[in-house]
Amino acid sequence: MSKLTDFLKTLPNPKEFASFGVYEKSYNQLKDDHIFIIKEEGNDLIVVTGSSMKNFKGEKRTLNQLDYLIAQTDHDNINALRNLFPYMKPKPVLREKRSFGLGDRLGLAGEGHLRALLAYDAYPVLAQQSMRELTLTNRTYSDVLDAASLAVYKMGYKRGFGADGDHLKTEKDIKYALDTGFTMITLDTSDHIRNDVESLSVEQINQEVNLTENDKKKYLDKTFNIQGHQISFTELELKKAILIYQDSVEYTTHIYHQFFKGNKEVDLELSIDETATKTELNHHLYIANELAEKGVHLTTIAPRFHGEFQKGIDYIGNTHTFQEELKVHVAIAEHYGYKLSIHSGSDKFSIFEIIGKETKGHFHVKTAGTNWLVAAHLVAIKDPSLYREIHQKALDTFDQAKKLYHVTTHIENIPAIDQLSDQELPKLFENNDARQLIHITYGYILNDKNNDGTYKFKDRLYHLWTQYSDLYATMLKEHIGKHLELLYKGF
Numbered sequence: 001m002s003k004l005t006d007f008l009k010t011l012p013n014p015k016e017f018a019s020f021g022v023y024e025k026s027y028n029q030l031k032d033d034h035i036f037i038i039k040e041e042g043n044d045l046i047v048v049t050g051s052s053m054k055n056f057k058g059e060k061r062t063l064n065q066l067d068y069l070i071a072q073t074d075h076d077n078i079n080a081l082r083n084l085f086p087y088m089k090p091k092p093v094l095r096e097k098r099s100f101g102l103g104d105r106l107g108l109a110g111e112g113h114l115r116a117l118l119a120y121d122a123y124p125v126l127a128q129q130s131m132r133e134l135t136l137t138n139r140t141y142s143d144v145l146d147a148a149s150l151a152v153y154k155m156g157y158k159r160g161f162g163a164d165g166d167h168l169k170t171e172k173d174i175k176y177a178l179d180t181g182f183t184m185i186t187l188d189t190s191d192h193i194r195n196d197v198e199s200l201s202v203e204q205i206n207q208e209v210n211l212t213e214n215d216k217k218k219y220l221d222k223t224f225n226i227q228g229h230q231i232s233f234t235e236l237e238l239k240k241a242i243l244i245y246q247d248s249v250e251y252t253t254h255i256y257h258q259f260f261k262g263n264k265e266v267d268l269e270l271s272i273d274e275t276a277t278k279t280e281l282n283h284h285l286y287i288a289n290e291l292a293e294k295g296v297h298l299t300t301i302a303p304r305f306h307g308e309f310q311k312g313i314d315y316i317g318n319t320h321t322f323q324e325e326l327k328v329h330v331a332i333a334e335h336y337g338y339k340l341s342i343h344s345g346s347d348k349f350s351i352f353e354i355i356g357k358e359t360k361g362h363f364h365v366k367t368a369g370t371n372w373l374v375a376a377h378l379v380a381i382k383d384p385s386l387y388r389e390i391h392q393k394a395l396d397t398f399d400q401a402k403k404l405y406h407v408t409t410h411i412e413n414i415p416a417i418d419q420l421s422d423q424e425l426p427k428l429f430e431n432n433d434a435r436q437l438i439h440i441t442y443g444y445i446l447n448d449k450n451n452d453g454t455y456k457f458k459d460r461l462y463h464l465w466t467q468y469s470d471l472y473a474t475m476l477k478e479h480i481g482k483h484l485e486l487l488y489k490g491f
Contacts, residue, residue: 003040004040012029021038022036025154025155026153034047034050035048044154045070045073046071047070048069049066052084053069059071081153087157090127090160091265092183093124093183093267094300095299098121098361099122099363100117100124100364101364101366102480103129103371105139105369106465109374109375109472111154112371113126114155118157125364125366126148127147127161127162127163127164128144131168131173135443136442136447145181145182162184163177166186166368168185169188169189186302187270189252190274193245197243198276205243215242219233220235233286238286244275249287249294255268256297257296268298271343273303273309277304288333288338298338299338300341303329306321306322307321311344311406311436311440312346312369313347314350314432315350323354323358326354326355330362339364340359340364341365342363342364344366346368346370352365352489352490353487353490356486358490361490361491367483374479376390376429378464378472380429382471386460388425391428394444394445395411397444402440407436411433413433
């Protein structure tokens with residue numbers, strides 16, 4: 001603790017923060033109290049002096065008549081910081097013109113994410129996790145929010161950030177996220193969307209759907225002019241829309257009135273991207289129109305766009321078709337008063353400029369797994385032996401993991417790791433198949449245990465990531481920065 005005591009001796013006029021291991025942007029003075037975070041032996045510690053000590057749990061000490069307290073960065077102490085510094089609390093940012101989702105499965109990426117965002121005006125959603133991710137990482141929503149809040153405090157980031165309960169399906173999970181303090185819910189209605197309709201015959205469809213007079217009046221024998229785009233329905237197209245999406249519309253309406261109506265502190269995003277086929281343009285209009293009639297006010301909708309948005313790799317598909325259809329999706333969104341959300345946005349470099357251009361900079365883009373990939377890339381650079389172990393674990397568990405994620409990985413295209421030198425390992429992250437292999441097996445890697453119940457990889461990985469936290473942040477700044485640079489290039 002010599003660095004800490006040396007730093008305390010410089011108070012009340014501290015300087016040269018970095019030489020003492022103190023995060024300069026974390027230093028705050030409340031009247032005569034000093035509060036900051038210092039890195040000691042790889043661990044972040046909260047240091048508090050004066051009357052503010054009463055809000056924290058930790059070890060009290062005295063130096064030259066200066067009383068101070070050293071506190072761990074646990075939930076209670078981070079909560080104490082949040083109460084003193086409101087900018088550490090999330091706010092609804094999805095309603096802002098530009099927002100960017102940054103899923104952090106490890107709780108270590110916040111500093112790198114903020115470094116990337118500092119050069120841009122998009123609002124970050126730093127606390128973004130699905131129930132699947134929480135289960136696979138053995139984390140809670142409190143863990144996710146605490147990690148984001150701590151990064152905000154360390155970086156002195158006061159502009160505001162969001163917290164997204166991502167891809168939630170049940171009332172129980174939505175309530176859990178909201179009770180934790182999350183300011184955005186992504187409602188995943190995939191369980192209420194039919195994926196078999198395209199395989200049905202016309203006769204089967206006609207048997208299942210009888211159009212009401214109101215359906216016909218609203219949608220048939222007319223053309224919707226949406227910002228110059230002409231959208232219409234045939235009777236068959238309307239029946240398909242009803243079959244595929246009506247239950248989703250009803251469930252969304254129920255959830256909205258249960259949790260969101262009149263609640264100005266939370267944003268609601270509707271996810272309809274987890275479907276077998278793309279969201280047709282007139283189907284998007286049907287969903288938007290039905291929800292508007294039922295008094296549902298969304299902040300964003302995430303359609304399933306043309307092409308494939310697979311995990312951890314670039315867009316697969318015809319970029320011209322994507323662009324032409326995106327124009328209409330944007331027009332529908334603007335007409336009904338929400339913005340578009342692009343899911344599985346990690347590494348979609350070939351279309352970011354298109355998204356920026358056609359949305360006129362009015363977007364929400366989600367990333368998540370790519371941040372884990374950057375962490376795994378760091379392991380390959382700094383501890384090749386450990387990387388070889390987790391790579392083998394990924395190979396062993398890939399068949400299980402791919403049941404949870406849609407990928408078209410070809411394992412045979414990944415070089416045999418025992419034939420690669422240590423220096424060649426980082427190049428695996430330029431191989432799409434290797435990226436997807438590591439991308440979807442994170443849960444199996446992090447949860448693997450030895451016979452005695454200790455973690456096989458997790459503790460060693462976290463030790464390495466903590467040791468090289470600045471490098472991880474630098475790598476994230478560069479990688480996420482590339483996403484943002486291309487998005488902003490479009491407008």
